Amino acid sequence: MGALRRVFALTLANRLDEIERLNEAFNAFADEHAIPVGARRSGNVVFDELINNVISYAFDDDAEHRIEVRVELNDQRLVITISDDGSPFNPFQTDPPDTALSIDERGIGGLGLHLVRNMMDEVSYNRRTGRNVVTLVKYLEPTGKQ
Amino acid sequence: MNVTTQEIDSVTVVRIEGNLDTNTSPEAQEHFDGLLEKGASKILVDCEKVDYVSSAGLRVLLATVKRLTAAGGSLRISSLNETVREVFEISGFSTILAVFATEAEALKGF
Numbered sequence: 001m002g003a004l005r006r007v008f009a010l011t012l013a014n015r016l017d018e019i020e021r022l023n024e025a026f027n028a029f030a031d032e033h034a035i036p037v038g039a040r041r042s043g044n045v046v047f048d049e050l051i052n053n054v055i056s057y058a059f060d061d062d063a064e065h066r067i068e069v070r071v072e073l074n075d076q077r078l079v080i081t082i083s084d085d086g087s088p089f090n091p092f093q094t095d096p097p098d099t100a101l102s103i104d105e106r107g108i109g110g111l112g113l114h115l116v117r118n119m120m121d122e123v124s125y126n127r128r129t130g131r132n133v134v135t136l137v138k139y140l141e142p143t144g145k146q
Numbered sequence: 147m148n149v150t151t152q153e154i155d156s157v158t159v160v161r162i163e164g165n166l167d168t169n170t171s172p173e174a175q176e177h178f179d180g181l182l183e184k185g186a187s188k189i190l191v192d193c194e195k196v197d198y199v200s201s202a203g204l205r206v207l208l209a210t211v212k213r214l215t216a217a218g219g220s221l222r223i224s225s226l227n228e229t230v231r232e233v234f235e236i237s238g239f240s241t242i243l244a245v246f247a248t249e250a251e252a253l254k255g256f
Contacts, residue, residue, distance in 0.1 A: 020169050041198045041229035048167040048200035099238030103215060106208060111237050112201035118236040 006033050006073040014055045014065040014084075022047050022069060033073055039138050042119045043071070043080065046136060049112035050082055050091065058086025058132065080120075080136040089132055090125040092117060149177050157256050158186040159249065163195035166203025174203070178210040187219030188256055192249045194225035199233050211243060220244070224252040 008029040012018040023044050030040035051067060059065055070081045096117075097110040117123055122137035147164035158181055166174055181189060191207070193199075211221045224246040226234065234240040246252035 016168055019167070023165075023167075038229055041227070042232075044165070044167075044198045045200050045229070045233060048198075048202065052168045052200075052202065099236070100241075101238070103208070103211060103242045106238075106242060108201055108205040108208060111204060115201060115233060115236055119232065 008071045010069045012051065012067040012069060014059060014067060016052065016055055018055075018067075019048055019051045022051065026071065029071060035073065035078065036140060039078055039140055042138055043078065045119060046080070046116045049116050050134060053091060053112060054082070054084045054086060054132075058084050058089060060087065076140045078138040078140060080138070081133065082136075083128075083131045083133045085131050088127050090127075091134060092123050092125055147173060149174065151177075151181070154253060157188045157190050157253060159190045159192060159253075161192045161195065165197050166199040166206065168200065168202045171202040171206045175206045175209065178206065182210070182213055182217070187214070187217065189214060189219070189221045190249065190252050190256065191221065191223045192225050192252075193223065193227070193230055194249070196227070196230060199230050201237070204233070204237055204239060207239070207243065220256075222246060222252045222256060224249045 008026065010022055010025055012022055026043055026047065027040065030043070047069070054067055065085055068083045072079045091113050094110055094113055096114050099114070116136070120136040121139045124135045126133045147162065147166070147170040150161045152159045152161070160177070160181070162174070164170060189210070207223070214221050222244045225248055226245060231240070234243070234245065
């Protein structure tokens with residue numbers, strides 16, 4: 001079983017309703033491979049944040065673009081890769097929001113990426129052959145060897 | 147996402163089933179706006195059947211609590227699963243919203 005590559009890949013168009021299709025497909029993959037519910041939900045949140053971000057800000061034309069998503073399950077790690085051909089943007093270089101402000105002072109700007117950075121165990125960004133490539137790793141709790 | 151609303155004494159209990167994310171937030175916002183326009187002043191959002199909340203969902207809750215408190219009302223929230231609680235903690239929402247373990251606890255003294 002250790003030799004099996006457990007991979008899930010999906011190509012999305014740059015439309016917000018594609019996020020729902022991605023999350024439904026990811027949930028089916030998570031069920032199939034018994035991914036713990038907390039890690040699965042963290043994946044749902046980061047997909048919502050990052051794909052929304054790409055669709056809303058990466059493209060300066062009205063053309064259709066392809067966003068590639070790949071999820072690989074290795075032993076105790078869930079490795080997520082998201083790539084797009086939009087303007088170069090490193091989502092992990094943004095300033096974190098001030099989360100200590102009162103209700104009246106609070107806004108939502110920057111909160112999505114702040115969630116991604118904190119809900120994942122490793123995050124990285126590369127610009128590769130004209131594409132933004134974001135890689136995220138979530139460690140899964142050890143299930144114990146039988 | 148499904149939303150059901152029930153009046154319990156003077157509290158409007160809003161039970162959300164599904165996710166609060168990019169695709170469901172516009173509908174959730176409309177729902178809360180409708181309650182505010184009808185003059186609801188105590189709103190309890192029960193999340194027992196909420197799977198996850200992203201920043202789009204937080205935006206809806208923040209906008210609602212801002213309008214509600216400006217009008218002299220208040221909002222409570224209950225029954226967060228572990229991931230939603232984590233989202234609340236990372237974003238600082240657990241300090242700006244009144245969070246309760248269960249709907250029954252949230253209703254006490256509201």
